[in-house]
Amino acid sequence: MKVSPEYYDEIFPFKGEWDLESTCGLKIREVEGKTYVIVTELYQDNPGTSVTYAGRKLADQICEAKNLKLEDIVYLECTPNTNSKLSFYDEEYFQVDFFADMQHKYRQLSKEEVMKILGR
Amino acid sequence: METIKLKLIYPKWNKLPGQTTFNLPPHGPVAFAATLPEYVDISFTDENVEPIDFDEECDLVALSMMLTTQVKRGWAIADEYHKRGKTVLAGGISTMLHAEEMVNHVDSVFLGESEGRSEQVIQDWKNGCLKKIYNYIGNMPDIATVGPCRRDLYKRDLYNHKGVQMVDLFNASRGCRFSCYPCAVSYLGGRKFRPRPVDKVVEDMAGIENNRLFIVDNSLAQDKQWEMDLFRAIAPLKKKWISHTIEDDPEVLDLAAKAGAWYVYQAVYDTSDYIKERVKRYHDYGIGVEGTILFGLDNQTEDDIKRLIDFLGEIDLDLAEFTIFAPFPHTKGHDDLLRQGRIFDFDWDHYNAGQVVYQPKHMTPEKLQDLYEYAWKSFYASESQEAKMFRLFCNVALREMEDGTYRPRDRRLANKSFGRDVDRSKRNVNVRTESQMLNLEALKQ
Numbered sequence: 001m002k003v004s005p006e007y008y009d010e011i012f013p014f015k016g017e018w019d020l021e022s023t024c025g026l027k028i029r030e031v032e033g034k035t036y037v038i039v040t041e042l043y044q045d046n047p048g049t050s051v052t053y054a055g056r057k058l059a060d061q062i063c064e065a066k067n068l069k070l071e072d073i074v075y076l077e078c079t080p081n082t083n084s085k086l087s088f089y090d091e092e093y094f095q096v097d098f099f100a101d102m103q104h105k106y107r108q109l110s111k112e113e114v115m116k117i118l119g120r
Numbered sequence: 121m122e123t124i125k126l127k128l129i130y131p132k133w134n135k136l137p138g139q140t141t142f143n144l145p146p147h148g149p150v151a152f153a154a155t156l157p158e159y160v161d162i163s164f165t166d167e168n169v170e171p172i173d174f175d176e177e178c179d180l181v182a183l184s185m186m187l188t189t190q191v192k193r194g195w196a197i198a199d200e201y202h203k204r205g206k207t208v209l210a211g212g213i214s215t216m217l218h219a220e221e222m223v224n225h226v227d228s229v230f231l232g233e234s235e236g237r238s239e240q241v242i243q244d245w246k247n248g249c250l251k252k253i254y255n256y257i258g259n260m261p262d263i264a265t266v267g268p269c270r271r272d273l274y275k276r277d278l279y280n281h282k283g284v285q286m287v288d289l290f291n292a293s294r295g296c297r298f299s300c301y302p303c304a305v306s307y308l309g310g311r312k313f314r315p316r317p318v319d320k321v322v323e324d325m326a327g328i329e330n331n332r333l334f335i336v337d338n339s340l341a342q343d344k345q346w347e348m349d350l351f352r353a354i355a356p357l358k359k360k361w362i363s364h365t366i367e368d369d370p371e372v373l374d375l376a377a378k379a380g381a382w383y384v385y386q387a388v389y390d391t392s393d394y395i396k397e398r399v400k401r402y403h404d405y406g407i408g409v410e411g412t413i414l415f416g417l418d419n420q421t422e423d424d425i426k427r428l429i430d431f432l433g434e435i436d437l438d439l440a441e442f443t444i445f446a447p448f449p450h451t452k453g454h455d456d457l458l459r460q461g462r463i464f465d466f467d468w469d470h471y472n473a474g475q476v477v478y479q480p481k482h483m484t485p486e487k488l489q490d491l492y493e494y495a496w497k498s499f500y501a502s503e504s505q506e507a508k509m510f511r512l513f514c515n516v517a518l519r520e521m522e523d524g525t526y527r528p529r530d531r532r533l534a535n536k537s538f539g540r541d542v543d544r545s546k547r548n549v550n551v552r553t554e555s556q557m558l559n560l561e562a563l564k565q
Contacts, residue, residue: 088453
């Protein structure tokens, strides 16, 4: 389940749960005055915590590394298409809104929204 | 060195209703115990087969937990010991899966594999500087240092059903190079297959008094050369063993059969000829097959599940085990369902793989639950689970008789089942199986 490099501009190393060495794909896009931070799960090339499990902890690390403020960005999680025969490895994008009580809110993006952000 | 008395506990969990209950001697606690220094005097209680005496004298308490359905009981046990002023440690698979919550209930959480690390924990406790978390996730010890488990801690009579000793669990490897959708093994044991050196496996296996084992490795089919070397090396021990998948290769299957493969767990995930032939190939080599059937993945409709249940009647499985998909933490399944807002039940006692805790994609939770119940009833309609198990037992007993390793059942325990008196009012299936067992033993004489 190799993830295509088309999904990211860089590999972002981060500290996952219990500081486990972890990696994700990262793209940052400016679209219509909004900053979209897109983290992509790398599956076999991520030795540690998944992007979803890392959640807010990963978002904070990206903001710190890229000099961004969490409240100023739109944070998206991507599970990439891995060309698996199994449908649950299809491509999906979710917008994540973080809340202090850890009850984060997820909203799946439509294909049109994804196209608009990525310029496909 | 001053002796430290450690109370080691394996918490109980509620068994699934309607299924034959077998209690196997747990592997995790005795694997951990083997890593403790000699000056630690261990008293072990598996709460599934005997009650905990909370007032038994001890200096320190350790909870070893494998299942998600054990964690809440583990927290309750920790509470009891805290009332008595004891320090409680926790480790094991479900401690790792639920570590964020676990730290709120125990004094110290151990994450990872304990070889070469346990003594430091004991010393820290002794010196009054016990850490809240010992984090060795992703930092695996040398696999060659994995040694024989402390099986001497088992109270053997409690793992005996009507005179028949249950299998011992055994690890020939750790880690897994696969990262399957519902599975957390890659998080727990790493995404690299770590086979133990074959000579170490042989030495360890030879030291186990029990001739029947369950090699609990996730899949033996990860390194063909090692697998073949292993089978060649353990064959002279004449053990009989259960395992998960074996490489689908005639040479490997032949070696496995000669090495004592008794039956394997094989996932039945579709109705293809491949599955049918896979089961047949195991049987061709005299290896039994227990099908493992997972319901509730997003690619299954109600009709798919019904077709799968019907298909089981065509493939001559020796046993079948049905489970409902459970989104355990640290799996892709969990992440996906969490994002989609489909998990409606976060009570860990319900994560027993027999209860629906999420909204399935193509049916209601109630329908999925009904199909699961129907699958169990349907598969075992003509012959009960216990009777099918007994047929597998007969197969292994006959093979043992052929190679001179058969041990008759312990008649002293003929009226006991896991330490409890057998309820003779429930005779139905048991009458048949017991008389069959007597016939089998008569065969030997």
